[in-house]
Amino acid sequence: MPIPILHCDRNSKEELSRFLSGAREDLSTATNRILPILEGVRNRGDLALFEYTEQFDGIKLSELTIDPKSVKTNVDPKIKEAFLRAKSNIESFHNAQKRESWSQVVDGNRLGVKYTPVPSLAVYAPGGKALYPSSVLMGVIPAKIACVPSIQLITPPQKNGIPEILIWLAQILEIDRIVTVGGAQGIAAAAYGTQSVPKSEFIVGPGNSYVAAAKSFLSGQGLIGIDSPAGPSEVCIIADKDANPKWIACDMLSQAEHGEDSSAILLTTDKTLAEKVKDELEIAFVERPKRLSMKQKAIYENSSIIVFPSMDDCIWFSNELAPEHLEIQTKDNESVFAKIEHAGSVFLGPYSPVAMGDYISGTNHILPTARGSRIYSSLGVDTFLKRVTFQEVTKESLETLYPFVKLMSELEGLDEEHGTSVKVRTIGQK
């Protein structure tokens, strides 16, 4: 039961539609389970956090927070070097995203935009098997560059204490505190605030379905801002006959390694490449059997190789997919990329596997999934900056423009006050 190879064109509605459901993960069951937890944290604060942590994590905490500065860490210097290199690259790329406030004169008046940061941020870092310290860099660095004044790390407690790598990262990133509470209760602590945990206005970072449900629910209530909802990881690869089938198979398996619901879609014009990638996947399953059943389920059930008649058809379908990650490995990557409209992050050429962006190149790996890149962006400095628009109208311009305001406000039935608020400022009305 190898990976399916489909032969499609733009009319293959039935075969292609299953890749386009774009349905967000159904969080209703998780939401029902977490509602009492959210309510508990809201009403009983710290006390509830202690109780839920004992109940769900089997850990009796004596404190809910850690001041990173107060802890001695002993991280392997080689690991430090790797994370510092990643940090430096992520900082470079995100520094380039920062924007300056500006103003210009429009019709006699000064109009402008002042960028200000969100007031506070919580970054969620999952624990246990899904310990992704790299995501801490990705969540915190753009916020630091946006000058978010208060940042806390929310992470589940561990039997052997919080991993040193997280504490060390909190130190070098100058995070205010680590809140050692995970799951929905950790998210609730950040959204409502408790005696020990200051309220955050924004929360980002990956988590399980309870974390996702808590973020989604609290954001819907207007209690906290969130990054775009994160579903299973996906990659789309556009490749032609010159691409390396072994490398492509590796890249597809990188996604499969995240979970059995992950997906990898290869779009190609070349039947031979399609067959070769299929074979390379089977070879890889033999050579690298770690997490085999998970990877196989992702590849066999949620992934596909689709052969299209032309490169333009491949691009068309990639734009329909709006994938989280898009690799382009063709003879002319630039002209393919020029036609790409929707993707979270794009990896051009044979030496740009997604893993480079996951860890070290400098782009952000917190990306919209489930076709979200049609309307959402990756995490970036902009995520944490607001455009506060402003204007200073001159007396002269107000006089000139008043007749227009009068007509427009009359048409909308708002002339009595809106119109008057301008009229009283004109000559002779003072």
Added chain:
Amino acid sequence: MPIPILHCDRNSKEELSRFLSGAREDLSTATNRILPILEGVRNRGDLALFEYTEQFDGIKLSELTIDPKSVKTNVDPKIKEAFLRAKSNIESFHNAQKRESWSQVVDGNRLGVKYTPVPSLAVYAPGGKALYPSSVLMGVIPAKIACVPSIQLITPPQKNGIPEILIWLAQILEIDRIVTVGGAQGIAAAAYGTQSVPKSEFIVGPGNSYVAAAKSFLSGQGLIGIDSPAGPSEVCIIADKDANPKWIACDMLSQAEHGEDSSAILLTTDKTLAEKVKDELEIAFVERPKRLSMKQKAIYENSSIIVFPSMDDCIWFSNELAPEHLEIQTKDNESVFAKIEHAGSVFLGPYSPVAMGDYISGTNHILPTARGSRIYSSLGVDTFLKRVTFQEVTKESLETLYPFVKLMSELEGLDEEHGTSVKVRTIGQK
């Protein structure tokens, strides 16, 4: 029962807390009512739109859409001139917001951001008494500048047909079609698509609580992107002793004119100004009695004048409020504005009443309410542009960075495939 005047300082937690609930409008009742409507439109498409329009609007439609180009309009040239002036100013301010794609080299690799527009947009325009053609300009112009390829206008049908001003605006803004279906069914048509109404990926614009509930629910399901949820309109005014009390009263009443749940908060250091504004409000109620009970309810029940000991206290509380509109009328507006962190749109100086921005100055009037400006921005070109990040890694850089990726992926338990996808591309592994 005049407007309340409060004397507060930063410790007046109890008096001030009621302004800070920031509770988003409770849409649960509205949500329950619209769910069957959404389901009806999803399942029965056009047929459901015809039925609901007859049921809720009492209008039997023969067609659901209008091609603006096919209609002759006869709008007063003076009205046209006013809207064209506004259009020109809004275009100037929003053109200045447009950003160019860029790339730069980071650690040997080319990294960049390509801006692409959301694929399609629906702009909702309420009908009847709340006919705000100015909002059509505000919703459509930023999207046009972002090059959104497909834009439709959703608006309830009227007994006497769609108002000419809306059709004319659709013509000059080159809107693809007008969908003459309002309320939750109009929003559902845009989110799901029907036989006559193409699906839109994004929807913006004000509406009643059914419209707000439909937008919120469908956005939560991942079916459509929305602007920040719009609640009742608000203004905060920071003023000192030199400000004109009559003008301030007018500006407060401009907000009150929107609805009885609107609010206007004056923050001042000057008791005399506070008293004078209170008196001017009473005078205005006598002089301009249109919508009197609505305006009085907004002013007496939802508004306040708060006297603080210092200008810094006024600024502090304004940042706590994070108001939709903020007017600054003081001796030194620039230094006050420099300390403003959270506001939707700011109006500097005596000649900048909110009404100027509502209609004609060029800034956008679709703004976050209910303290949303702590984390959200006004509508702008950025609302409709996504940052697609990209990277092209060189062979040399991949070789150099591989050892770091290896260490980091090992730490995250993802070395087998993530690590391998980089390793296979290094020398000697081909």
